[in-house]
Amino acid sequence: MKKDPRVVFGRCVVYGLAWTVLAFLVLPMIIVVPVSFTDQYYLSLPKEELSLQHYAAFFEKEIWLAATLDSVIVATFSTVMALLLGTLCAIGCWRLASNAAESVRTFMLTPIIVPTIVQALAMYRFWIDLGIMDTYFGLILAHTLIAIPYVVITVSASLANFDVRLEQASRNLGASTSQTIRWVILPSIVPGMLSGALFAFTISFDEIVVALFITSRNVYTLPKRIWDGIQDHLDPTIASIATMLIAVTLALLLTELWARQRRRARLTARIEAGEG
Amino acid sequence: MHASLRRVYWWLIAPAVLLMLVFYIYPLIQVLWISVTDPVPGLGNYSELIDRALIHRIWMTTIRVCVITTAITVVAGYIVAYTMAQVGERQRTWMMFCVLLTFWLSVLIRAFAWVMLLRTQGLINTGLQELGLIDQPLRLVRNEFGVIVGMVHFMLPLAVLPIYSNMTGIQERLVSAARGLGASPWVAFKDVYLPLSKPGLISATILVFVFSLGFFITPALLGGGKVVMISEYIQVSFEETLRWGQATMLASTLLFSVFLSLALVARFVDLKKVFGAR
Numbered sequence: 001m002k003k004d005p006r007v008v009f010g011r012c013v014v015y016g017l018a019w020t021v022l023a024f025l026v027l028p029m030i031i032v033v034p035v036s037f038t039d040q041y042y043l044s045l046p047k048e049e050l051s052l053q054h055y056a057a058f059f060e061k062e063i064w065l066a067a068t069l070d071s072v073i074v075a076t077f078s079t080v081m082a083l084l085l086g087t088l089c090a091i092g093c094w095r096l097a098s099n100a101a102e103s104v105r106t107f108m109l110t111p112i113i114v115p116t117i118v119q120a121l122a123m124y125r126f127w128i129d130l131g132i133m134d135t136y137f138g139l140i141l142a143h144t145l146i147a148i149p150y151v152v153i154t155v156s157a158s159l160a161n162f163d164v165r166l167e168q169a170s171r172n173l174g175a176s177t178s179q180t181i182r183w184v185i186l187p188s189i190v191p192g193m194l195s196g197a198l199f200a201f202t203i204s205f206d207e208i209v210v211a212l213f214i215t216s217r218n219v220y221t222l223p224k225r226i227w228d229g230i231q232d233h234l235d236p237t238i239a240s241i242a243t244m245l246i247a248v249t250l251a252l253l254l255t256e257l258w259a260r261q262r263r264r265a266r267l268t269a270r271i272e273a274g275e276g
Numbered sequence: 277m278h279a280s281l282r283r284v285y286w287w288l289i290a291p292a293v294l295l296m297l298v299f300y301i302y303p304l305i306q307v308l309w310i311s312v313t314d315p316v317p318g319l320g321n322y323s324e325l326i327d328r329a330l331i332h333r334i335w336m337t338t339i340r341v342c343v344i345t346t347a348i349t350v351v352a353g354y355i356v357a358y359t360m361a362q363v364g365e366r367q368r369t370w371m372m373f374c375v376l377l378t379f380w381l382s383v384l385i386r387a388f389a390w391v392m393l394l395r396t397q398g399l400i401n402t403g404l405q406e407l408g409l410i411d412q413p414l415r416l417v418r419n420e421f422g423v424i425v426g427m428v429h430f431m432l433p434l435a436v437l438p439i440y441s442n443m444t445g446i447q448e449r450l451v452s453a454a455r456g457l458g459a460s461p462w463v464a465f466k467d468v469y470l471p472l473s474k475p476g477l478i479s480a481t482i483l484v485f486v487f488s489l490g491f492f493i494t495p496a497l498l499g500g501g502k503v504v505m506i507s508e509y510i511q512v513s514f515e516e517t518l519r520w521g522q523a524t525m526l527a528s529t530l531l532f533s534v535f536l537s538l539a540l541v542a543r544f545v546d547l548k549k550v551f552g553a554r
Contacts, residue, residue, distance in 0.1 A: 007461045011362075018359035021352045022374045025432060028389030029381065031399060035392065043392050045399065085292040092288035104289055111300060115490020115534060117507040118527040121514060122303035125310070145300050148292060177284050206382045209492050212511075223384050230388050230497055239392070242385045249380045253373065 029246050036239035043236050054240040063225060064237065071222040074136060075204035078143035082200040085144070086151025087193055091185060093152075094159040095167070105156065109149045119146070120213040127214050134218045142214060143204040150203065151196035158192025159185075198252070304531070311524035321525035331509075331526075338505040341420060341495070342488040345427040349484050352428070353435030354477060360436075361443040379433035387497040390426045391417060394498070418500035426494040431487065435480040442476025475545065482541050486534055506530055 038044050039051040058064045089108060093101040111119065123142050124133075132138035162185070170184040186193075208223040215224070222241070229235035311321055324331055360371050378386070393399050394416035401413040416422055446469065454464040492507040499508070506526060514523040 004461065010461060014355060015359050015363070017352075018356045018371070021356050021432070022371060025378045025429065026374050028386060028393060028429070029377070031393060032385075032389045035399070044402070085295060088288040089292035092285040095285045096282060096289075101289070104293060108292065108296060110296070113486065113534060113538065114304065115492075115507060115527075115530050117490060117492050117510050118304070118307065118531050119300070121510065121523060121527050122300075122307045124514075125306055126299070126303035141299060145296065148296070152292075177281075202380065206384065208384055223382075226384050226388065230384075230391060234388075234391065234395075238385075238388055242382075242388060245382055245385055246377075249377060253376055253380065257369075257373070 032239055032242045033246065035236070036243040038236065038239075041236070043234050043239060054236045057237045058240050058244075061237075063220075064222075064241070067220050067222045067225040070136075070219055071205050074139050074143060074219070074221060075201050077136075077140045078147055078204045079197050079200040081140065081144040082147035082151050083193060083197050086148045086196060086200075087155050087189070089148070090152045090155035090159060091181065091189075094156060094162075095164075105152060108152045111146050112149050116209040120210045123210060124213040133214055134216045136219055138214055139211060139219050139221070142210050143200075143207060146207065146210070147200035147203050150199035151193070154196035154199065155189055155192040158189045162188050307524045308528050308531075310520055311528045314521040314524070321521045322529075324522065324525065325529065334504055334506055334509050337420075337503060338489065341423055341427070341503070341505060342485060344420075345424055345431060345488050346481060346485045348424070349428050349431040349435045350439075350477065350481050353432055353480055354439055354473075356432075356436050357440035357443055357476070358473075360440050361446070375433050375436050378429070379437070383430060383493050386429060387426055387494045390422070390429065390494075391497055394422050394425065417498055418502040420499075420503050422498040422500075423495050423503045423505075426498040427488060427491060430491070430494055431484045434483050434487065438479040438483065439473065439476040442479070443473055446472045478541070478545050482538070482545070486537055489534055489537070490530055 034045055035043060036054055037050040037052070038046045038054070039049050040047060086108075089104070093105045127133050127138050127142075130138075132141070166184055166188075167180055170180045175183065206223060207221075208227055211219075211221050211224055212227065215221070226238055226241065229238045312319060314321075325335075356371065356375070360368050363371070391398070395401075396413045396415070396417075398416070400416060401410075404410045405413065416425075450472070451464050451468050454468045455461065459467065490507055491505070492511070495503060495505045496508045496511075499505070504512070507530070510523050510526045510530070513519050513526065
């Protein structure tokens, strides 16, 4: 069939528009990298030469390092908690497969839907009553609650592809519930748990609204420092932090793509070997 | 399954559910409760929704910004997703890469980057001035324009991903068949492809609208106190005036609006699919 010139033209316009939108998406990230190497004391592109002064500021100033450490501590603990609770919940719901279990799973998604400001206000009030304002425990608890739904979603998704008969076989062969979970179910949902953990960590590491409400001086996370820095005078150190975060995100994403490609290659190889 | 075995599985679910009930749901109920009891029992706080012009204005701003953001995001997201569904493997990987990179990058960092670009002495203004295209800096931030730019940027991946995942299930043959039967490219798209991609489009619209309604970070940073949306006003009325009654009333209203929007669309689509629970 001969290509209709109208189709070709229309296609070019649509593709052009799509790439324009994508350029809009990555533009801020592309700009922030050169800005982080500026030799000026304010946010701008480098004038005379490239400088690492704003990176040095991050690594030398106590407040930035302390904030990063706080964020890592909080994110690590809340990831572990969310992963544990979320995975068990997803397994239970999946295995029960009843209407009640289905409702439980839907219920666990509440924190995704509730606006962050509303949950921040609610937690503030209750955390005062509990006496856990401005403590690591308080913030870890809050972030665990916010992250659980994402673990439930990702683990449920990988359980959906898991054959229930494997679990029954394991039981028929005499394995207990904990043995079945440990040796049969867990290994096959590791990818789902990994992406759930990644979600949980990122969410906690990036969370600002609840942190603004329920912490003040004792716990000072990186997003809170960045928030202050933006509000005050647009501290150029933030550009260097942004660049480092972009690099980390990029590395994680590339690893993920690479792992996926390798899985696919291995699968193809196996299929070919099986057929040959 | 044996009853005893069922009980074991309920025990797996219990810790997460209990934690959620005690530390999440109960505090939310407390907010609703305070909104009708502080400072005096009754619906006094809610009468402000009708009486106070300021609160009217804030709600109007919120809804306007959300509707504009949703419209732009969904259309732009559709174009990206459609192109991704059409192009070859290589180009698609690159496009997906751009979307995912944005999706995973810190919200705060993205808002920061936009402030840096758009403010009066920002890179866009200084750039345009150096090129001699403008004399006076353009006002790009601390107004609805800036807020919408930042919000569209945040929401785009949330629109592209569901639309694209729906499109991968559409059989391209149907469009070819329509063309073969004499439909013009536009008619084939409008009458065949578009209706087939409607589930993804609806999911994206709900997601973006619901998240926009309660969005705090980007409007607060790019609005710079000039464009006050409901979330930011809740923070202000809580932190600066310490009016718990008003803050909780607005929070409850926001919560109701979100659930109302979801309840309205739940009649047309399976929400569990939208939020990826299935």
